[in-house]
Amino acid sequence: MAFALAPTAASEGYRLEALDTVGSTNAQALEHARAGDPGKLWVVSKNQQSGRGRRGRAWQSPPGNLAATLLVVADYELKLASTLGFVAGLALADALDAVTPKGSIAVGIDAGSGAGEGARNRFALKWPNDVLASGAKLAGILLESTVLGENRFAVAVGIGVNVVAHPDGLPYPATSLHKLGATCDAETLFLALSDAWADNARLWSEGRGLSAIRKRWLERAAGIGSEVAVRVDNRIVRGIFETIDEDCRFVIRDHDGGVVTIAAGDVHFGAVASAGAV
Structure with missing residues (x-):
């Protein structure tokens, strides 16, 4: 099977380079x-x-895994464009639901499945840019931008999914669709992803529907109500993950009862956060 756009995506003007x-x-x-x-x-x-992850890290992608990037060219605020990562997470989770047989994948407690809605999701969204399955990282999302001039810029919304294999020797658990028992290939997953992106981008509506995206994201969020540790620059913030705010920033209730809002950082849930091994 060759890569192809879903009919809904093609009808809305999306194009494909495979x-x-x-x-x-x-x-x-x-x-x-x-x-x-x-x-x-x-x-x-x-x-x-030569894939890239956040903060300049390498993204290992064995042949057969999916590497997909959507190019967005816009003239709205770059700060608003940063929320496209949440659109991407939702689109990918929806696509994974569509191509994976029900009942074959569970979400692991140690990956941050709290008592909220996220505990019922097979594919959970870990702030700000990961998709988890069975307690392990299945996919990552990376946004990169460039200024084009005249108040215009471009954003590359990169999505990498471990379809056939996952890298070893990482400081966190990782998995792949095949390891989880799914038989989906990269082409089938991308077909579903292009369809799900069109739906979620329509909901986002250049930021006008961000509150609806936030609500949907929270329903799939990993770790709400769980112990969390976030590395922010050279310090560690610990507490309970409460929510994400209206701008999709991470909100923690620290152990002194104060509220800490984080715009960027590396999040650790479960035993890693509790043990202080961040």
Whole structure:
């Protein structure tokens, strides 16, 4: 099966560039933006060789996994564009639900399944940019941007999913769809993802529907009500994960009863957070 857009995505003007091999789908998308591409372009591959994660980390992607980037070209506030990561998380979770047989995947407690709605989700969203399954990282999302001039900019919404394999030797548990017993391939998952993105982007509506996106995200959130430790620059903030605020920032109730709002950081749940091994 070749990569293809869902009919809903194609009808809304999305386009597709499928590559046998690519260095980085994000880098490829941003190159297109600098060359004048108008956006709504998906760049996808099953063989990404130089993928990137948050904070300059490498993203390991064995052949057969999905690397997909959506190029967005816009003139609204760049701060608002940062919430596209939450749109991406929802779209991917919806797509995974669509292609994975029910009953085959559970969410592990140690990954931050609290007592809230997230405890019932097979695929949980870990702030700000991960998708978890069975207590382990299944997918990551990375937003990168470039200024194009005249109040316009481009955002590459990168999505990497462990379909056939996951990297070893990581400081956190990781998994793949095949390890979880799913038989879905990258092409089938992308077809569902392009459809789910169109639905969630329509809900987001260039930020006008951010409150609805926030509500949906919280229903899938990992760790609400759980002990959490967040590394922010060179300090660790500990407490209970309460919610995300109207701007999708992470909100913790610390052990002194105060509220701490975090715009960026590395989140650790469960035994890692409780033991202080961050």
